[in-house]
Amino acid sequence: MNRKKNDIxxxxxxxxxxxxxxxxxxxDIDQLSSLLQVAPVTLRRDLAALxxxxxxxxxxxxxxxAEHSQFSLSATVPDQLSRIAMRAAQFVDEGDVLFxxxxxxxxxxxxxxxxxxxxxxxxxVLAVNMPHRSDMTLILTGGEVRYPKYTMVGDVAQRTLxxxxxxxxxxxxxxxxxxxxxxxxxxxxxxxxxxxxxxxNGPVYMLAAHSKLGHNANFISGDIHLISxxxxxxxxxxxxxxxxxxxxxxVYLV
Numbered sequence: 001m002n003r004k005k006n007d008i009x010x011x012x013x014x015x016x017x018x019x020x021x022x023x024x025x026x027x028d029i030d031q032l033s034s035l036l037q038v039a040p041v042t043l044r045r046d047l048a049a050l051x052x053x054x055x056x057x058x059x060x061x062x063x064x065x066a067e068h069s070q071f072s073l074s075a076t077v078p079d080q081l082s083r084i085a086m087r088a089a090q091f092v093d094e095g096d097v098l099f100x101x102x103x104x105x106x107x108x109x110x111x112x113x114x115x116x117x118x119x120x121x122x123x124x125v126l127a128v129n130m131p132h133r134s135d136m137t138l139i140l141t142g143g144e145v146r147y148p149k150y151t152m153v154g155d156v157a158q159r160t161l162x163x164x165x166x167x168x169x170x171x172x173x174x175x176x177x178x179x180x181x182x183x184x185x186x187x188x189x190x191x192x193x194x195x196x197x198x199x200x201n202g203p204v205y206m207l208a209a210h211s212k213l214g215h216n217a218n219f220i221s222g223d224i225h226l227i228s229x230x231x232x233x234x235x236x237x238x239x240x241x242x243x244x245x246x247x248x249x250x251v252y253l254v
Contacts, residue, residue, distance in 0.1 A: 011038070012046050013147070016055055019065050026062040045218075049174075049185040080233040081105045083254040084207050087231050088170050089113045091205060096168055099161075099196040100124060102151040102189065103172020105207040110136070121164055123152040123192050139164075146188055153188040161195040167202035174217035176208050178243045181224040183217035193221035203228040210236035213244075224249075 015036060019027060033043045047063055050056045056063050085108035092098065092115045100106045100122040107124055110132040119137040120127065125145055127138055143157030171193060175183040182197070184190060197204060204227050213236055230244055231252045241251050 008046075009146070011036070012050060015043075015046055016050055016065075019050075019056055019063055022064065026064045029061050029063065032063070078209075080209055080235075080254075082108060084209070084231050084233065085109045086112045087252055087254045088205055088207055091168065091229075092118055094118070097121065097164075097166045099166040099169040099171070099200065100127070101171045101193055101196055102149050103207060105209075106170050106172045109170055121161070121166060123157050123161075125150040125152060141192075146186075149186070151186070151189060151192075153192055158191055158195060161192065161199055165199055165201050166196075167200070169196050169200055169202075169204045170207060171196060171204065172207045173212060173221070175215035176206055176212050176224075176227075176230070177214050177216050178224055178247055180216045180220050182206065182221040182227065183215075184219050184221050185217045187219050190219045190221050197222040197226045205229045205231060208232050213237065214240045 015032065018032065018035065029043065029047065030040070033040045036043065047056065047058060051058050056065055081104065085105050089109050089112035092113050094115045095117050096115065097119045098121065100109065100120055102124045107126060107130055110120065110127060110130040113133060113136065116133065116135050118133070119139065121139045121141065123141040123143065125140070128140070132138070141152050141157040141160040143152035144154040145151070146153055171182070173182045174185045177183070182193060184193060206227050206229065208230065210233050213232060224247055227249055229250045229252070231254065232241070234253045236253065241253070244251055
């Protein structure tokens with residue numbers, strides 16, 4: 001499974017490099033499929049993952065490199081994600097110990113936390129350079145760094161999380177549904193996300209734009225019953241929102 005996952009990551013990096021070398025020119029998806037000798041369904045899955053991570057933009061069957069990488073701290077964050085992060089930060093209290101995963105929305109919370117003496121445990125390499133309160137303590141899990149998300153995974157990261165408890169978790173996802181719970185595009189993040197869901201003495205806050213709701217990515221990180229709160233934007237489908245509320249999840253629309 002690890003070898004297969006490595007092949008997927010190498011293919012996606014090759015795809016991203018090809019898009020970047022186009023110097024802003026929008027490339028046709030069918031053209032990319034032919035050049036890479038990849039089935040269209042596989043290519044579309046790869047493009048969806050790159051788009052989610054903020055590396056490319058997609059429209060009308062064509063793709064281009066994003067003007068700003070998600071991994072640049074000066075990158076423009078969509079307004080809906082900023083609103084979600086700002087609302088999430090309001091649930092942080094003095095002295096809290098938090099789990100944050102590699103979601104770019106979760107990362108933005110660091111900008112907005114006003115509570116003093118908060119400890120953040122994360123596997124997101126970029127957290128160290130994100131603006132935050134001077135009295136905040138950042139703990140990185142360590143582990144193998146995987147690109148393009150700058151995530152720390154593997155045995156070291158898992159052992160770190162297994163030795164710690166938090167009282168709140170703020171997690172992003174690739175998809176969230178009543179049927180499959182929290183899902184991700186990256187197999188290497190499954191165990192990390194699951195530990196953040198379970199090594200916990202308090203509530204889980206899922207941070208998900210409306211496009212993630214009802215969507216199922218390839219790998220399941222945790223059951224829907226592990227999630228107590230959902231923060232999403234106001235354009236979320238009302239029927240989908242009601243499904244989560246029927247499961248006992250508190251939903252906040254921002």
